[in-house]
């Protein structure tokens with residue numbers, strides 16, 4: 001887990017998340033090693049990405065659950081171009097279906113993008129992708 005202070009904007013290499021009152025719980029979770037998924041306090045619908053109100057019942061009373069970080073690749077793409085530094089092509093971005101029943105978009109790490117498959121079991125790994133920026137990425141649990 002990172003304790004690195006945020007670098008000045010001009011020194012950042014990647015797009016950084018826009019943290020606001022609707023998603024602050026998510027990024028606060030990342031800072032303490034938790035993948036927090038929004039859960040409606042009224043109807044218990046899981047919601048990701050975070051939003052002000054529940055898509056199930058319209059409630060403005062969000063809570064969250066801490067994900068196990070276990071999931072499977074629901075879908076994915078492999079980026080080859082255009083080049084967008086600091087990303088190193090090719091890389092794979094996947095929709096991961098979490099064990100809790102909701103999905104999250106993330107990067108699959110640890111294997112060549114050509115080996116990513118739908119249905120592949122994956123597990124959460126917090127990665128400091130640049131100083132001060134930690135993201136929830138996923139690594140296959142089987143080879």
Ligand code: ZN
Nearest residue numbers: 040043054057
């Ligand atoms: Zn609801």
